[in-house]
Amino acid sequence: MILFIIGQSIFSQNTPIDVSKMTKEQAMELSYDQLLEMPFDDLLKLAEILGVSSIEELYTLILNNDVTAASKKAESSFEAPLSTSVITYDEMIKSGVTTFEEALRLIPGVIVRQKTNGNFDVHLRGNDGVPPGNMFLYTENSLSLVMIDNRVVYNYSNGNTFWETLPIGIADVDRIEVVRGPSSALYGPNAVSGVINIVTKKPDSKKSSVNVLAQGGIDGSVYSDLSASVGITDNLLIRVSGNYRTTKRFQEEVYFWNPDSIGHYGSIDDLNTTIVPKIGTPYERNPTDEKFPNPSLGRESLGANAWIYYDLSKDIKFNIGAGLQNSDVITTPLDNPYYALTRRITESKYLDFHAKVKGLNYQYSYTGGTSDISATKPEFKFDYSVMNNILEYELFIKKLTIRPGISYMYTFYSDKDYVDTENNKGFLNGKKTLTDLGASLRLDYHLKGLRLVAAGRLDKYNYPDKIYSSYQFIGSYNFNQKHLVRGVVSKANRSSFFVDVYSNYDWMVMPPIENILPEGGHFYFSGNKEMKLATMQMFELGYRVKPAKNIQVDLEGFYTKTTDFDVFSMDSINIRVYMSGFNPAIPGFTSKPQDFRQYAAISYKNSKVESHQIGVSFDIKTVINENLYFKIFGTFQKTTLKNYTPITTEQAGGIMVGEAIKNNRITYDSMYMPTPNPTDWYLIRDYGGTYVKDSLVNREHKHTPSFYGGFMVNFSPGKKFNINASVYTYTRQTFKHAFEEVDITPKFIMNLKISYKVWKENEVFINARNLLNDRAKEFGFTDDIGGMYLAGIYINF
Amino acid sequence: MRKKHILLIYGLLILSTTGFSQESKFKALFMYNFTKYLEWPIDKQKGDFVIGVYGKSDIIPELKIISEKKKVGLQSIIIKEMNSSSNFSSCNILFVPENQSANIASIASNCSGKGVVLITEKPGMAKTTSGINYVKVDGKQSFEINKSNLENCGVKVNSVLLSLGIVVQ
Numbered sequence: 029m030i031l032f033i034i035g036q037s038i039f040s041q042n043t044p045i046d047v048s049k050m051t052k053e054q055a056m057e058l059s060y061d062q063l064l065e066m067p068f069d070d071l072l073k074l075a076e077i078l079g080v081s082s083i084e085e086l087y088t089l090i091l092n093n094d095v096t097a098a099s100k101k102a103e104s105s106f107e108a109p110l111s112t113s114v115i116t117y118d119e120m121i122k123s124g125v126t127t128f129e130e131a132l133r134l135i136p137g138v139i140v141r142q143k144t145n146g147n148f149d150v151h152l153r154g155n156d157g158v159p160p161g162n163m164f165l166y167t168e169n170s171l172s173l174v175m176i177d178n179r180v181v182y183n184y185s186n187g188n189t190f191w192e193t194l195p196i197g198i199a200d201v202d203r204i205e206v207v208r209g210p211s212s213a214l215y216g217p218n219a220v221s222g223v224i225n226i227v228t229k230k231p232d233s234k235k236s237s238v239n240v241l242a243q244g245g246i247d248g249s250v251y252s253d254l255s256a257s258v259g260i261t262d263n264l265l266i267r268v269s270g271n272y273r274t275t276k277r278f279q280e281e282v283y284f285w286n287p288d289s290i291g292h293y294g295s296i297d298d299l300n301t302t303i304v305p306k307i308g309t310p311y312e313r314n315p316t317d318e319k320f321p322n323p324s325l326g327r328e329s330l331g332a333n334a335w336i337y338y339d340l341s342k343d344i345k346f347n348i349g350a351g352l353q354n355s356d357v358i359t360t361p362l363d364n365p366y367y368a369l370t371r372r373i374t375e376s377k378y379l380d381f382h383a384k385v386k387g388l389n390y391q392y393s394y395t396g397g398t399s400d401i402s403a404t405k406p407e408f409k410f411d412y413s414v415m416n417n418i419l420e421y422e423l424f425i426k427k428l429t430i431r432p433g434i435s436y437m438y439t440f441y442s443d444k445d446y447v448d449t450e451n452n453k454g455f456l457n458g459k460k461t462l463t464d465l466g467a468s469l470r471l472d473y474h475l476k477g478l479r480l481v482a483a484g485r486l487d488k489y490n491y492p493d494k495i496y497s498s499y500q501f502i503g504s505y506n507f508n509q510k511h512l513v514r515g516v517v518s519k520a521n522r523s524s525f526f527v528d529v530y531s532n533y534d535w536m537v538m539p540p541i542e543n544i545l546p547e548g549g550h551f552y553f554s555g556n557k558e559m560k561l562a563t564m565q566m567f568e569l570g571y572r573v574k575p576a577k578n579i580q581v582d583l584e585g586f587y588t589k590t591t592d593f594d595v596f597s598m599d600s601i602n603i604r605v606y607m608s609g610f611n612p613a614i615p616g617f618t619s620k621p622q623d624f625r626q627y628a629a630i631s632y633k634n635s636k637v638e639s640h641q642i643g644v645s646f647d648i649k650t651v652i653n654e655n656l657y658f659k660i661f662g663t664f665q666k667t668t669l670k671n672y673t674p675i676t677t678e679q680a681g682g683i684m685v686g687e688a689i690k691n692n693r694i695t696y697d698s699m700y701m702p703t704p705n706p707t708d709w710y711l712i713r714d715y716g717g718t719y720v721k722d723s724l725v726n727r728e729h730k731h732t733p734s735f736y737g738g739f740m741v742n743f744s745p746g747k748k749f750n751i752n753a754s755v756y757t758y759t760r761q762t763f764k765h766a767f768e769e770v771d772i773t774p775k776f777i778m779n780l781k782i783s784y785k786v787w788k789e790n791e792v793f794i795n796a797r798n799l800l801n802d803r804a805k806e807f808g809f810t811d812d813i814g815g816m817y818l819a820g821i822y823i824n825f
Numbered sequence: 826m827r828k829k830h831i832l833l834i835y836g837l838l839i840l841s842t843t844g845f846s847q848e849s850k851f852k853a854l855f856m857y858n859f860t861k862y863l864e865w866p867i868d869k870q871k872g873d874f875v876i877g878v879y880g881k882s883d884i885i886p887e888l889k890i891i892s893e894k895k896k897v898g899l900q901s902i903i904i905k906e907m908n909s910s911s912n913f914s915s916c917n918i919l920f921v922p923e924n925q926s927a928n929i930a931s932i933a934s935n936c937s938g939k940g941v942v943l944i945t946e947k948p949g950m951a952k953t954t955s956g957i958n959y960v961k962v963d964g965k966q967s968f969e970i971n972k973s974n975l976e977n978c979g980v981k982v983n984s985v986l987l988s989l990g991i992v993v994q
Contacts, residue, residue, distance in 0.1 A: 064895055068858040068989055075851045076965040232949065262994065342953040424931055427909060474928070476908060508881060577883075 047073045109481050109502045109514060111137070111208040111570055111584045113647065117201050117229070121241070121822060122742055122752045124781030124795040126251050126273075128204060128226060129191050133756040133777075136582075136645040136661035137208045137222075139736050140756070141772075141806035142813045144369070145249070146275035146327030147359040148191060149807055152208055152222040153586070154667055155564075157731035158593050159637045160764035161676045164360040164368070166596070167731075167763075167808075171522060171562065173211070173219035176226045177349070179380045179393040180218075184414060184439045184462060185401065187218060187525045188361065193374045193399075194226070195331035195353035197253035197271030199239045202229040208645070209566050209586065210520030212498035213483035216435060216466055217523035220564045220590075228349070230337055231267055234259025243795060243820025249275040249326075251818070265337040275326035277358065282323075283368040283809040285767050291809075296323050296367075320358070320371060329355035345384045352377040360810060362402040363766075365537075368809035371403040387422045407455050407533065409446040414439040420468075429472040437464040441526045452534040455553075460530040463490045464523060477506040487521075491529045491557040496521045504570075512572040522562040528594050528632045531555035553596075554631045560592040582647040588640070595635040598628060598680040628681060636671040636724065641732075655744045662737025667729035675723055676766045730762035733774075748785045753778070763808030775804050789824040851966050852959055853887035856918065856944065859957060860897045862986035866979045869917055869940040874900035877907040877916035879932060880925045914939040921955070923947045929954050940979045951993045956980065960991070969993045 047055075047070045055077045063071065113135035125131040129148035132138040139151045149156070150169055157167045170187030173180065176196060182189040204226050211219040231237065236259070242252040250273060257267035281293040333351030340346070354375045362370050376397025383390045396413035420433035440461045447454030468485040481502040488495045498521060504514035531553045538549030568586040575581065643665030651657045675683065736758040743751045756779075761772040778800055783793035794817075801815035856876070874897040878885050885904060892902035897917075905916070909928070913919055913936040921929055926947040933943060933954045943955040951958035951969035956978065958969040970990040975982050 060890055060894065063854055064857065064891065068855075068861070071851070071854055071858060072967070072989065075847075075967075078847050078851075426931075474909070 115204040143807040143810040154732035171220035192355040195351040199253035199255040210518040212520030213500040231257035231265040240823040243818040274328040349380045374399040431470040435466040516568040564590040578651040590639040641667040660739040733758040791822040849883040862983035864981040873903040877919040882922040
């Protein structure tokens, strides 16, 4: 027996394991005892052979990646206390998305519709187009806080996001974090329906790296991004980037409104005196070269950025980023009475400074530039500037984290260099400012699996001159790292914006007509400094489970009530009405009854409508094996509008005329006999009055689809190929504009990217967006959205 | 395709997964090997060699297998599951899994200077807090090592270990 044992040990000593010659199958057969006897460097080599990390890496990347947005400090997304989703850089590259907006189609809870090629409408959960039947501006999303590295990037004219003005490209991104639901208590105003925070890459070592993503479409579209980083020392790192994209619209026609019935699509060259607008005078033809030099342009944008990172120590870190951008797009939102699209041109620059000194965090950001939000009209060009200072401190007392903070935002918008402000020819007519002083407090308590978060915020605006409060109360319980249940009660409000507060616009809709309208016909638009700010209250229950190591399931049920939406509505109207028989020798005058609107006063005010939304979102992610992962997600929702008046601004004008006649507020003499100095004006001023109350209804809101979601599958057959297929879909919607209404049909948008690694991590690829070329429109009165077929390269070293 | 077909395919795909992880096993093996190249203060070289794991982790059963087969010098290896109310200073090694990384600051402050080697598995942790941090480099399991963080807790490092890992400062 002893000889046998000695023999065995001699035998094993004489046949040492040569790890470098082992196959994966042989390595898997080694016992624990053999592994424990192995020298450490051999063990390291063995780990490489077995590829231990690839599937675990996938688990982390797909199922449990890091997120900071939900609690403003790094934690795994499993533990995040709010409804959060993360889109990683890796996912964006593999899926072939061409813009950030398109990337948002890879997660639940986001409604993304493409208006023209490269220009998207993005909403979190819904409340889009509330109240329906208003202008394009009100279909825009002014309820979500969109940021790059916690720097606000939506615009303050109306609170919507000009996505083409984001100066960074896909190659700049580490991840996009999305938090659904009111989060103003943590971030400040406008985190009403949620937060979208694009987090840029930080170089993590002195080693240089370069990423280039460049692709071109068969229609001539181009997308190109470059990022390069280098370390000067271990603590001083620099990254620079640039991006350029240009897309072509899928059609050149625009939709022309028709004053009497349904409009039609036609060439912009048809825009001449024969086109009768929805309201106002026939178009006076100006050379369109100045306005639409390139009617086939969807989007053209250029950006350049640089960042410096300096870590003085592990507790003291600084970084500063700066950049500029230039963009030109054809899209909605600003209305005109002739056709449904407009051209928007912006150039801007920014500076973003972050300092972390032990528990203290400070951010200063500046964004400024010039934006012409409707190049077809001279009145909407502005210089603007937004500055934000945020200071927060984090301290730990045993199991409690306390984070107080203060902030100050100052912004100005000015059209004084572009319009005749003395005669009110601009929209703002001067330089106007908005400020917001904020204070916040967050308490975060952990006790084993239980987590309680309470956060509150106060904001003091200059207009409205009020203090608004927001809050978030969250309770979550984590069972064994496999189950997490949470409940959230929160409230958040929108900021005030320049269009609502400061509008001061005189639009001459009819030129002067001698003896009838000596000063012409006018629409006066006025802002409201005491406007109440739209506010959402939410109750949400969430459940997250990992039934197996390779699967994560998220379910969230939510109920929201949103009030104090702003609308653009008729205050008063003065008209002169002429009956048949009267026939002055004036060009364009007919013998039919005509009304000549001397002026209509329209102001921004709070609507009585309340939006009640109830919904459920699900998100199931699975890592099948090292080569295959899959996710499926979606949201079912129903929105009911209460106290909604279905009367549009235009219809209100007509009702006012009818009321005036019914109440005998028109003098018939003046209708027959124009006088050199007309004095018989009939003032109708009662928009908030009886007929509005009588017209209030409750109805289902059909602008938001009852289901939207998608799936994605990623398959790597071998080390060099990668195939990624994704789908985004939504159900039928009704798009109701002030002028007309149209149905948006359900659409199933399928995308496919196939890439091949030619050398290390460098690839060539083909990329099809809307592979099946379903050309259905995704937004009212805009373009067909067809397929895009691209080929490109991705350099990564 | 009908809904039930989709569910069936999805179910089969889930069942086809291997469900078997090598990573935790190798992290446990690496951890055992670290002990060969680290020298703890004299008072920590007596009694049991305690490896604490904060919270739940797949590494625990792997460490228990090793603890039954091996010792550190003359010390028997004991594996303990820790939580926020535990006494970390009794540990020779404290492993903080990635899903507990949010608590690292308070954990580190509770075992500072007490001869406890903090091991983590989240990018960047060795630069700031831990002595050793598991990382993946070009897809293979490796580790970062911060000599000054280890020395600050009273533990000496053999240069061989520095050569096998990625030194960070």
